[in-house]
Amino acid sequence: MSVTEEIRNFVVENFLFGDEAGLTDDSSFIKEGIVDSTGILQLVSYLQERYRIAVDDEELTPENLDSVRRVAAFVEVKRGRVAAGA
Amino acid sequence: MNGCVHHFLENSASRRPDKVALVHDGERVTYRRLDRTASRIAAFLIERGVQPEDRIVLLLGNGVQYVASYYGILKAGAVAVPLNLQTGPEALTRLCEELQPAGIIMEREGALLRTPLQFLPSVRFVLFADAAAPAGEGGAWGWDQALKGEELPPEGRPVADTSLASIIYTSGSTGAPKGVMLSHANIVSNTRSIVEYLHLTEDDVQMVVLPFFYVMGKSLLNTHVAVGGTVVINNNFAYSASVLRQMAEEGVTGFSGVPSTYAYLLHRSPLASFRDRLPALRYCTQAGGHMAREIKERLMQVLPAHTKLFVMYGATEAAARLTYVEPERLAEKIGSIGKAIPGVTVRVLGPAGEELAEGESGELVASGPNIMLGYWGDLEATARVLDRNGYHTGDMGYRDGDGYLYVTGRKDHLLKVGGHRVDPQEIEDVLMSSGLLLETAVLGVDDALLGTRLVALAAPLEGAADHLALLAHCRAKLPRHKIPAEIRLVSLLPKHPSGKVDRASCLVICGAAPTTTS
Incomplete structure (x- = not known):
């Protein structure tokens, strides 16, 4: 399963009670009321555990985290850095 | 005469018309523009037949449209009833039956709204904040159409400062939410x-x-x-x-x-x-x-x-x-x-x-x-x-x-545990003083033996807490009957949209139906 699919599944299971109707990879979590601030922290904990990345407080921004596509891209960049030893 | 809530906006608009009143998502709205938009909303409401003290439900997120609608409703002498955006269809129907609103201003068309529109004779219009909605068909109006009309002139509808301005629902830590009437x-x-x-x-x-x-x-x-x-x-x-x-x-x-x-x-x-x-x-x-x-x-x-x-x-x-x-x-x-x-x-x-x-x-x-x-x-x-x-x-x-x-x-959070009166706040304070937690809530869960059993839901700071350390901390600081029977670690506590802890949902996490405590 790709990172995008995994994140999508996480969001659908944890925030949409399994109902993925209407969720696109670009849906804004906050604007569309999919995830609240509690949920964002749950998502961040999931990313840290599942992908073994550290998410810095400075990185809690909509640019990094506000849609399935953005989260996936963020994870890929962070993992790339881990792999490169940076 | 103390003045009315909307006079705050009118006074600031006449004193400093070009001052920025609101900043939202890159948009900067001056007092002049905000006041004029509110006056157009007021004129729209009066045109729709809204009478003084009629309730208007506001179902909008924080934004320029919310603010303009809020002051517009007040200028029309009507009552602003802002509701929690997360109000589900059932609760909304119940609230509308209770409020008999003359109109609803809301973000976008959803299943939510057909019910009151269809079944509540009091609702004369629904104003959609997204501009694309139709003009007036079946009582539905789009924002842009609604704002096309004239502005309500200052004091176009005189409002007494003793009259009802807003009904705000409490988040209801116990029981059903109540509508607080504020003049x-x-x-x-x-x-x-x-x-x-x-x-x-x-x-x-x-x-x-x-x-x-x-x-x-x-x-x-x-x-x-x-x-x-x-x-x-x-x-x-x-x-x-x-x-x-x-x-x-x-x-x-x-x-x-x-x-x-x-x-x-x-x-x-x-x-x-x-x-x-x-x-x-x-x-x-x-x-x-x-x-x-x-x-x-x-x-x-x-x-x-x-x-x-x-x-x-x-x-x-x-x-x-x-x-x-x-x-x-x-x-x-x-x-x-x-x-x-x-x-x-x-x-x-x-x-x-x-x-x-x-x-x-x-x-x-x-x-x-x-x-x-x-x-x-x-x-x-x-x-x-x-x-x-x-x-x-x-x-x-x-x-x-x-x-x-x-x-x-x-008063209504006091718990009776094995004959003792226990205030959950005291135990929550002790748990927080461990320095190991982000937040905690102590609840009384029905227990066949004890009547009520204390359960603490605790969200640890990253990787910092185990429940044994927390129990040891409680034992050192609290008498035996105040020590939680169980400390359950959770990642976060459920909250109301205001950010306040939702104790009813906490009880559900504890596996208990919400109880009345005395």
Whole structure:
């Protein structure tokens, strides 16, 4: 399963009670009321555990985290850095 | 004549028409534009047949349209009823039956709304804030069409300051939410008191992350509009770094939150690294429930040295604010809710309504021009909390030798465990003092043997806590009957959209149906 699919599944299971109707990879979590601030922290904990990345407080921004596509891209960049030893 | 809530906007618009009133998502709205939009909304409502004291339901997120609608409703002499955006279809139908609103202003068409439209004869129109909706068909209006008409001239519809301005639903820590009826005079007097003790001026720029449908969010709006200040709306508090960045960019002078807002800022945001980037931040205010001492102390360390922390106390029934602690005395009176705000009296009363001496514990009872008219359509509930002594807050507490008030817990949160009266707040404070937790809630769960069993839901700071360490901490600080029978670790506590802990949902997590406690 790709990172995008995994994140999508996480969001659908944890925030949409399994109902993925209407969720696109670009849906804004906050604007569309999919995830609240509690949920964002749950998502961040999931990313840290599942992908073994550290998410810095400075990185809690909509640019990094506000849609399935953005989260996936963020994870890929962070993992790339881990792999490169940076 | 004290004036009406919408006069705040009209006065600021005539004094400083070009001043920026609102900043939201890159949009900057001047007082002139905001006032004119509100006047168009008012004219639209009157055109639709809205009569004085008719209820208009507002189902909008924080934004320019919310603010224009709110003041527009008031200008038309109608009653603004902002509802929690997360109100589900069933609850909305029930509320609409209770309110018999003349109209609804909401974000976008959803399944939600067909029900009241179809079945409630009182609803004459629904105004959609997204511009694309049709014009007038079947009572549905789009924002742009609604704003095409004339503006309501100033005093186009005279409104008495004694009339009902708003009904705000309480989040209801126990029982069903109740609609708190606030008059123009209630809100205006409270707004003036807050402006006075926070020393707000037109130079103030407030960052608002709390919803406007919650009474504290409403206060932030009215106080800043009253002084001609600027309100920065940021609905992205979940992304705390972007909120802090905007506070730095906009030169924000004031920030406000409930306890969970500050727990989040301290532990899940880059607040510490912004210490040098917030030179304009004059003060922070906290209300919306008891905040643990550890969080207050950490905040005083982490916030910039020039930023004052105001700990405050209030209730929806008081149009928001009742007391505050002067920042200069916060360290010394760290557990206190302070003294009454200007124009308000808060006394500690015994069961027979007698005033208690210093140190004696009783119920906090408030009186003043800010106290609500009553609960909408519920004379019984009104009679339970309003009497000749004023508003019975349901909070238990005492007064110290300097006249500072302390809340020890809520009357209806008191638990009876094995014959002892237990106040969950005391146990929550002890758990927080371990320094291992982000937040916690102590609940009474029905138990066949004990009657009630104490369960603590606890959210640890990252990787910091195990329940044994927490139990050991409780054992060292609490008598045996106050030690939770179980400490359950969770990642976070469920919250209301206001950020307050949702105790009913906490009970569900504990595997119990919500119970009434006494």
